[in-house]
Amino acid sequence: xxxxxxxxxxxxxxxxxxxxxxxxxxxxxxxxxxxxxxxxxxxxxxxxxxxxxxxxxxxxxxxxxxxxxxxxxxxxxxxxxxxxxxxxxxxxxxxxxxxxxxxxxxxxxxxxxxxxxxxxxxxxxxxxxxxxxxxxxxxxxxxxxxxxxxxxxxxxxxxxxxxxxxxxxxxxxxxxxxxxxxxxxxxxxxxxxxxxxxxxxxxxxxxxxxxxxxxxxxxxxxxxxxxxxxxxxxxxxxxxxxxxxxxxxxxxxxxxxxxxxxxxxxxxxxxxxxxxxxxxxxxxxxxxxxxxxxxxxxxxxxxxxxxxxxxxxxxxxxxxxxxxxxxxxxxxxxxxxxxxxxxxxxxxxxxxxxxxxxxxxxxxxxx
Amino acid sequence: xxxxxxxxxxxxxxxxxxxxxxxxxxxxxxxxxxxxxxxxxxxxxxxxxxxxxxxxxxxxxxxxxxxxxxxxxxxxxxxxxxxxxxxxxxxxxxxxxxxxxxxxxxxxxxxxxxxxxxxxxxxxxxxxxxxxxxxxxxxxxxxxxxxxxxxxxxxxxxxxxxxxxxxxxxxxxxxxxxxxxxxxxxxxxxxxxxxxxxxxxxxxxxxxxxxxxxxxxxxxxxxxxxxxxxxxxxxxxxxxxxxxxxxxxxxxxxxxxxxxxxxxxxxxxxxxxxxxxxxxxxxxxxxxxxxxxxxxxxxxxxxxxxxxxxxxxxxxxxxxxxxxxxxxxxxxxxxxxxxxxxxxxxxxxxxxxxxxxxxxxxxxxxx
Numbered sequence: 001x002x003x004x005x006x007x008x009x010x011x012x013x014x015x016x017x018x019x020x021x022x023x024x025x026x027x028x029x030x031x032x033x034x035x036x037x038x039x040x041x042x043x044x045x046x047x048x049x050x051x052x053x054x055x056x057x058x059x060x061x062x063x064x065x066x067x068x069x070x071x072x073x074x075x076x077x078x079x080x081x082x083x084x085x086x087x088x089x090x091x092x093x094x095x096x097x098x099x100x101x102x103x104x105x106x107x108x109x110x111x112x113x114x115x116x117x118x119x120x121x122x123x124x125x126x127x128x129x130x131x132x133x134x135x136x137x138x139x140x141x142x143x144x145x146x147x148x149x150x151x152x153x154x155x156x157x158x159x160x161x162x163x164x165x166x167x168x169x170x171x172x173x174x175x176x177x178x179x180x181x182x183x184x185x186x187x188x189x190x191x192x193x194x195x196x197x198x199x200x201x202x203x204x205x206x207x208x209x210x211x212x213x214x215x216x217x218x219x220x221x222x223x224x225x226x227x228x229x230x231x232x233x234x235x236x237x238x239x240x241x242x243x244x245x246x247x248x249x250x251x252x253x254x255x256x257x258x259x260x261x262x263x264x265x266x267x268x269x270x271x272x273x274x275x276x277x278x279x280x281x282x283x284x285x286x287x288x289x290x291x292x293x294x295x296x297x298x299x300x301x302x303x304x305x306x307x308x309x310x311x312x313x314x315x316x317x318x319x320x321x322x323x324x325x326x327x328x329x330x331x332x333x334x335x336x337x338x339x340x341x342x343x344x345x346x347x348x349x350x351x352x353x354x355x356x357x358x359x360x361x362x363x364x365x366x367x
Numbered sequence: 368x369x370x371x372x373x374x375x376x377x378x379x380x381x382x383x384x385x386x387x388x389x390x391x392x393x394x395x396x397x398x399x400x401x402x403x404x405x406x407x408x409x410x411x412x413x414x415x416x417x418x419x420x421x422x423x424x425x426x427x428x429x430x431x432x433x434x435x436x437x438x439x440x441x442x443x444x445x446x447x448x449x450x451x452x453x454x455x456x457x458x459x460x461x462x463x464x465x466x467x468x469x470x471x472x473x474x475x476x477x478x479x480x481x482x483x484x485x486x487x488x489x490x491x492x493x494x495x496x497x498x499x500x501x502x503x504x505x506x507x508x509x510x511x512x513x514x515x516x517x518x519x520x521x522x523x524x525x526x527x528x529x530x531x532x533x534x535x536x537x538x539x540x541x542x543x544x545x546x547x548x549x550x551x552x553x554x555x556x557x558x559x560x561x562x563x564x565x566x567x568x569x570x571x572x573x574x575x576x577x578x579x580x581x582x583x584x585x586x587x588x589x590x591x592x593x594x595x596x597x598x599x600x601x602x603x604x605x606x607x608x609x610x611x612x613x614x615x616x617x618x619x620x621x622x623x624x625x626x627x628x629x630x631x632x633x634x635x636x637x638x639x640x641x642x643x644x645x646x647x648x649x650x651x652x653x654x655x656x657x658x659x660x661x662x663x664x665x666x667x668x669x670x671x672x673x674x675x676x677x678x679x680x681x682x683x684x685x686x687x688x689x690x691x692x693x694x695x696x697x698x699x700x701x702x703x704x705x706x707x708x709x710x711x712x713x714x715x716x717x718x719x720x721x722x723x724x725x726x727x728x729x730x731x732x733x734x
Contacts, residue, residue: 325689
């Protein structure tokens with residue numbers, strides 16, 4: 001892995017991240033392909049949206065199809081027909097999202113499988129081993145995604161365990177072509193976050209992530225962590241804000257010096273007919289779109305806007321035709337990637353400030 | 368509309384059908400796009416499958432989105448983003464398929480809408496008017512698709528009414544660029560079928576279709592009608608076998624002199640994970656495909672077979688990911704269109720006999 005910063009504007013950075021399967025232009029948004037597919041679109045369509053890298057979920061892939069199935073294909077890339085870079089999360093997020101289905105101890109986490117209720121154990125070594133089998137370009141340490149709210153004591157104990165697990169991940173990680181990123185936890189307690197970052201830097205990772213955000217906290221608390229912790233993250237390593245976010249969060253993150261993002265929002269919302277535009281969200285099912293021959297967004301070059309009307313897309317949703325989910329997913333992915341490209345260009349021209357001011361003035365954040 | 372027969376082999380014909388939006392190579396298979404989309408695939412993908420023409424359903428499009436919505440787009444082609452030829456059925460098939468939701472009299476048919484239960488009237492003039500609004504390249508007469516079984520008296524009364532309706536369709540049809548096809552009814556009674564064909568020829572149509580088949584009758588009864596009636600259909604006009612069928616039915620139809628087919632089988636079965644290959648059906652969900660790295664079919668050039676394994680496609684179905692339906696639909700469409708292309712080539716070389724013998728020897732018709 002080779003990370004080069006090509007330009008800066010304030011603390012925002014414009015870089016390139018060279019990985020075994022290709023180069024990622026940063027700041028980058030990573031679509032989420034939970035179980036080996038970015039839902040409702042093909043790998044070729046993900047590529048056309050100018051996505052350089054996608055995310056796969058270790059926990060879900062371990063359950064289905066199982067590491068053995070992916071091993072017989074060679075790696076996750078060959079299994080899912082995506083030859084570009086992949087980042088795999090570690091399963092740590094499921095420690096939070098499946099909180100009612102798991103037990104934690106120092107060794108790791110015992111889950112009840114959401115598929116068949118069977119017991120599944122995942123600890124640092126197991127997570128690294130599965131990510132080795134997936135052969136992703138970037139692996140994440142297995143951590144405990146701290147819930148919100150968490151008392152200082154609970155957040156501290158959780159953060160310290162995540163640090164011990166991070167050290168075990170580092171020790172068990174042997175894949176020479178796979179980068180390994182550490183994850184900063186600590187809840188909303190800034191001193192705990194700082195201690196976590198310090199501990200991770202001592203262990204030493206190829207990149208550093210902010211985890212445990214976007215877990216139900218008010219937005220100003222997330223921004224407080226983002227603004228306080230990002231400046232202390234090693235400047236020569238990629239900085240990844242996990243599970244974030246809305247378009248405005250991406251702009252805020254880039255302004256704070258973040259290089260990588262992932263979120264299910266563009267794909268999940270598309271499947272519900274929520275479409276992003278620069279002036280707000282279009283709810284495509286709405287009756288007012290019934291005879292609307294306009295595209296979702298003028299001047300958008302995505303496959304949905306180039307060829308189809310709002311009325312047609314609405315019709316697809318109303319009749320339950322899955323082509324609608326696909327076209328809307330493509331629109332949202334193109335929208336997110338165009339936003340990232342515009343921010344990269346703005347940093348190069350040292351105009352991120354005016355870009356972001358115009359962005360916040362024109363966007364209806366209420367939606 | 369211009370229909371040219373380029374080659375014959377026995378009674379089988381190899382032709383080209385020039386329509387306002389393009390040329391259809393015959394014998395042709397038409398994928399079904401019931402409500403303005405060939406389910407789960409895009410117009411570009413339908414084109415890539417070498418489909419020259421698709422079918423749209425007047426009855427369903429009239430209910431949703433409604434003719435007014437299509438009119439503001441110009442025509443059905445612009446609405447759905449398909450610039451090739453379209454044939455629209457008339458609603459006559461729904462007289463059969465919605466038998467418990469309709470009442471027939473001489474004027475036409477009053478349906479209970481399957482969407483909201485409201486009353487919908489469709490008669491010959493209404494069907495032609497909606498098809499005018501859709502501006503399809505080929506319209507079909509509004510008829511009564513006779514149920515199976517039907518007594519001779521019932522089939523005769525139904526056939527005679529269909530003939531009177533056919534004459535009303537002919538009179539009310541004013542779209543100068545749209546061809547109009549007649550539909551031969553008469554149940555399984557060959558003399559009634561012959562009388563129906565004679566009546567339609569007297570009225571005069573641009574093409575002739577065999578309707579009321581594939582409605583539950585044993586296959587040998589369908590073949591008996593096919594073999595008895597097709598030779599009497601005007602040789603200089605396209606002959607269309609409606610709602611048929613399985614690959615073996617397409618071969619039987621071409622051998623009998625049919626030029627056009629439509630059926631939901633390749634698309635509907637694909638969405639259930641039933642995939643056609645030359646040696647039989649592959650049920651992709653089956654556990655034996657779990658670690659199978661082979662494509663659905665060796666030497667198939669479809670987007671599913673070129674890039675994805677059976678194991679991956681199975682995984683998509685098991686996890687409920689809709690990309691699976693799409694890839695399987697593409698495979699089945701490519702399979703059907705390759706079969707048609709091979710039959711066209713065989714007719715040109717006057718080798719349809721040996722082609723069909725090999726086909727029936729190698730295909731497991733039990734599946």
